[in-house]
Amino acid sequence: MKTKLAILVWSLSPERPELAAAPFVYAATACAMDCEVEVHFAGTAVKLLEPGVAQNMHPTAGRERSIHDFMRDAAEQGAAFFGCQMALRANGLVDRPLIPEYSGAAGAAAFVARTLDPEWRTMIF
Numbered sequence: 001m002k003t004k005l006a007i008l009v010w011s012l013s014p015e016r017p018e019l020a021a022a023p024f025v026y027a028a029t030a031c032a033m034d035c036e037v038e039v040h041f042a043g044t045a046v047k048l049l050e051p052g053v054a055q056n057m058h059p060t061a062g063r064e065r066s067i068h069d070f071m072r073d074a075a076e077q078g079a080a081f082f083g084c085q086m087a088l089r090a091n092g093l094v095d096r097p098l099i100p101e102y103s104g105a106a107g108a109a110a111f112v113a114r115t116l117d118p119e120w121r122t123m124i125f
Contacts, residue, residue: 003034003035003036004035004036004037004114004117004119004120004121005027005030005035005036005037005038005120005121005122005123006037006038006039006040006111006114006115006120006121006122006123007023007026007027007037007038007039007040007122007123007124007125008040008042008111008122008123008124008125009023009039009040009041009042009045009048009125010041010042010043010044010045010124010125011043011045011125012044012045012048012125013044013045013047014047014048014053014056014057017057017058017059017067018059018060019059019125020048020054020057020059020067020070021059021065021067021070022125023039023123023125024039024067024070024071024073024074024079025070025073025074026123027039027074027077027079028070028073028074028077028079030079031074031077031078031079032077036078037074037077037078037079037080038079038080038082038106038114039074039079039080039081039082040082040083040084040106040110040111041081041082041083041084041087042084042087042108042111043084043087044087044091045087046083046084046087046088046091046093047091047093048067048068048071049081049083049088049093049098049099049102050091050093050096050098050099051097051098051099054066054067054068054071054099055067055068068099071099071101072101075101080103081099081101081102081103082103082104082105082106082110083098083102083104083105083106084105084106084107084108085105085107086107086108088105
C-alpha cells in the first residue's frame with residue numbers, strides 16, 4: 001500500500017463552511033494509518049490559513065466544532081500544511097502571521113511533482 005498522500009485544497013472558502021471539513025478528516029485518517037500527509041492550499045482556500053478565519057467557520061448549524069478544530073486534528077496527527085505562494089500573495093497573506101499549523105510555502109510545481117511521483121497518491125477538494 002502507498003503510504004504517502006498529498007491533498008490539494010482549492011475549492012474551499014469561508015463562504016461555504018459546510019464543504020470545508022472533509023479534506024482534514026481524510027488527512028487525519030490517513031495520518032492515523034501511518035501515511036505521510038501533505039495538505040496543499042491553493043486559490044481562495046489559503047484564507048483558511050489566516051488566524052481567525054477557520055476558527056469562525058463551522059460545518060454544521062450546531063457549531064459543535066470549527067473547521068480549525070478539524071485542521072488541528074490533522075496537524076496533530078502529523079499532516080503538514082503548505083500554502084501556494086501565488087495564492088497567498090493574491091489574498092494579501094504574504095509576510096503576515098498564519099496559523100501555527102502552517103508548515104510553509106509550496107506552489108503548483110510541488111503538488112504536480114507529487115501527482116507524478118509513483119510513491120504518492122493525491123486527492124483534490
